[in-house]
Amino acid sequence: MNTTEIYLIAMAVVFTVPYLIWRLGNTQYFAPLVVVQIITGILLGPGILGKAFPEYYQFVFNPSVVLALNGVAWWAVMLFVFIAGIELDLSQAWQHKKESGITAGLALGVPLIFGAAAALVMQSGALGTGWMGIKAEGWQFTMGVAMSCAVTALPILILLMERLEILRQPIGQRILRYASLDDIAIWGVLALILMDWTRVGKQVIFLMAFALLSYVLRQLIQKLPSHDRWYMAIIWLIVCAFGADWSGLHFMVGAFLAGAVIEANWFDQQQMDMLRHHVLLVMMPVFFLSTGLRTNWDMGGYTVFLAASLLLIASVAGKLAGVHMAGKILKWQTGEASLIGWLLQTKALIMIIFANVLLDKQIITSETFTALLLMAVGSTMLTTPVVAPMLNRMKDLVYKSS
Numbered sequence: 001m002n003t004t005e006i007y008l009i010a011m012a013v014v015f016t017v018p019y020l021i022w023r024l025g026n027t028q029y030f031a032p033l034v035v036v037q038i039i040t041g042i043l044l045g046p047g048i049l050g051k052a053f054p055e056y057y058q059f060v061f062n063p064s065v066v067l068a069l070n071g072v073a074w075w076a077v078m079l080f081v082f083i084a085g086i087e088l089d090l091s092q093a094w095q096h097k098k099e100s101g102i103t104a105g106l107a108l109g110v111p112l113i114f115g116a117a118a119a120l121v122m123q124s125g126a127l128g129t130g131w132m133g134i135k136a137e138g139w140q141f142t143m144g145v146a147m148s149c150a151v152t153a154l155p156i157l158i159l160l161m162e163r164l165e166i167l168r169q170p171i172g173q174r175i176l177r178y179a180s181l182d183d184i185a186i187w188g189v190l191a192l193i194l195m196d197w198t199r200v201g202k203q204v205i206f207l208m209a210f211a212l213l214s215y216v217l218r219q220l221i222q223k224l225p226s227h228d229r230w231y232m233a234i235i236w237l238i239v240c241a242f243g244a245d246w247s248g249l250h251f252m253v254g255a256f257l258a259g260a261v262i263e264a265n266w267f268d269q270q271q272m273d274m275l276r277h278h279v280l281l282v283m284m285p286v287f288f289l290s291t292g293l294r295t296n297w298d299m300g301g302y303t304v305f306l307a308a309s310l311l312l313i314a315s316v317a318g319k320l321a322g323v324h325m326a327g328k329i330l331k332w333q334t335g336e337a338s339l340i341g342w343l344l345q346t347k348a349l350i351m352i353i354f355a356n357v358l359l360d361k362q363i364i365t366s367e368t369f370t371a372l373l374l375m376a377v378g379s380t381m382l383t384t385p386v387v388a389p390m391l392n393r394m395k396d397l398v399y400k401s402s
Contacts, residue, residue, distance in 0.1 A: 003064045010060050010069060013044065014289045029388075030381050032163070034156065035348060037285050038377055041292025047370070048297075061293060073290035076283035077353060078255040082237045083276050084155055084350070085259020086267075088180055096177060103326040104181035107344050108150050110325065111318025112189075115149025116142050118314040122368070127307050135362035140193050144358045147189045148372050149315040152179045153350040153380070155276075160346060160383055164391060175343050182344075187256055190354060191249060194361060199248035206247035210240065214261040221266060229266060236262075250357045284349075291352055294359060295373060296366030304367060308374035315379055319345040339390050346383050347376035 001009075018040040022033045031039070043049060050057040094100075119142040122131045132141040157179055161167040167176075195203065221232050237258045244254025264272065297304055320341040327337030355372040358364045364372070 003062075003068070006060060006062065007065050007068050010065055010289075011286070013060070014040075014285050017044075018285065018288075028163075030385050032156075032159065032380075034159070034280065034284070034288075035377060035380050037288040038291070038348070038352065038373070041288040041290075042295055042370075042373060042377075043292070044289060045292040045295040047295050047301075051297075066290075066293060069286055069290055069293075072283060073287040074251070076279060076287045077252060077356075078237060078241055079279050080155070080276075080284060080287075080349070081252050081255040081353060082233075082259040083272070083279065084183075085256045086233075086262050086264050087272070087276075088154075088183060088260060089176075089264065090180055090184070096174075099330055100177045100181055102329055103323065103340075104178045104185070106322040106326045107152075107178055107319060107341070108182045108185055108322070110322030111150040111315060111345075112146045114314040114318030114321070115146035115311070118149065118310050119145035121310065122307060127310070128303050130365055131307070131368045133358070133362035133364050133368075136364070140363050143189065143193050144354075144363050145311070145368070145372075147186060147193070148347075148351050148354055148358075148375075149311060149318060150182075151186050151347065151351045151354060152182050152319075152344045153346050153348040153376075154179045154183050155350070156348040156380060157343060157346045160387075161343065164384070164387065166391065171339070175340055178340070179344060183350075184260075186354075187253070187260075190357065191253055193363065194249050194253065194357070196248040202247040203249060206243045206249070209243065210257060213239070218261065221262070226268065230271075233262060233267075250360065252353060252357055291356060291373065294356075294366055295370040297370065298367065304371050305374065307368070307371040308378065311371060311375040312378045315347065315375060316345050316382070335390065335394055339387065339394060342383060342386050342390070345379055347379040351376045351379075 018033065018037040021027065021040065022031070022036040027036055044061075046057065050061075121127065122145070123138065123141065132138070136144070154176075157175070158167060161172045161175065166172040217232070217236055221229055224232060237255060240254040240258035241251040242254070244257065245251040320338065323341035323344060324337040326332075327340075352373060355364070355369050355376075359366065359369045
């Protein structure tokens with residue numbers, strides 16, 4: 001078989017296997033399709049499929065096929081992060097700045113502390129060695145793991161709240177405000193971690209050029225017909241992603257920045273929703289496979305699962321503790337903090353994207369990457385089974401005005 005034929009076999013596996021598991025297993029309640037796709041990517045990786053059927057694995061996922069898959073994955077995740085940046089709306093958070101600031105600050109800060117503690121345990125050797133990447137300073141590894149424990153996956157949170165039928169309710173809009181502020185802050189933390197002081201000149205040049213070109217873009221794009229705005233936006237995405245990667249940050253940071261300076265209301269909302277849907281449907285499954293191919297179990301499955309459990313506990317406990325502190329300060333109703341905290345601890349996509357960035361920059365090893373991936377899956381699978389019963393008991397809160 002030639003490379004094209006093998007590539008198409010890999011693509012067939014990527015799209016068919018998770019869909020059948022999701023549909024026939026009826027996993028929607030605890031594992032939406034996107035989570036099943038992530039799990040399937042892990043199963044198809046070198047640590048599981050590669051160990052069980054090494055000849056098949058080497059035949060299908062040979063270097064040429066993996067290179068082709070990675071090209072699709074890079075473009076998919078750039079588009080996804082770009083859309084997430086565009087859809088980030090801080091106007092509502094600004095209108096409720098005291099409440100939003102207190103909640104978002106504690107919902108981010110406390111799990112950062114818990115996550116940093118988990119990272120220090122990993123660095124201490126208590127769970128073995130080999131967690132920190134070869135190019136990482138100790139503080140970068142600690143902050144990278146802490147950030148992964150603190151992040152909220154805003155796009156997945158929106159999907160979950162839509163399915164729970166609370167997205168358009170006052171409680172759902174409040175949660176979006178908190179998550180949006182955290183989203184901005186956590187990308188700032190990632191940019192700080194990635195600052196390369198040996199290439200600081202390039203990074204200053206990129207940021208100055210980005211600020212200038214952003215102003216020009218914002219003036220120009222509003223004068224264009226709606227059809228041309230999409231082309232301009234895609235070109236802008238590519239330029240920013242290239243500039244960020246050239247400067248030593250990362251193309252995903254550039255993709256997010258490119259979207260963050262664009263207003264969602266410059267585009268037709270239905271078209272934007274369709275674009276996000278189609279990126280998730282057509283392209284992101286390839287990213288999930290590409291992510292799974294980077295997992296590593298050489299340290300031993302037990303040790304990796306132990307590290308993932310530690311990270312999951314730090315993530316969930318930190319998020320709940322932070323939101324409960326906010327609830328006490330703001331005098332929320334009983335049960336309100338638990339509901340909000342469990343929704344905000346959703347990880348999935350954005351954390352996996354961050355983990356890919358940290359692995360690309362060799363701040364973490366593939367073993368840490370695997371543990372973070374398992375933590376993200378566990379976090380997201382817990383959300384609906386925990387939150388759905390709460391909603392049934394708290395119908396008055398769901399419809400409470402903000």
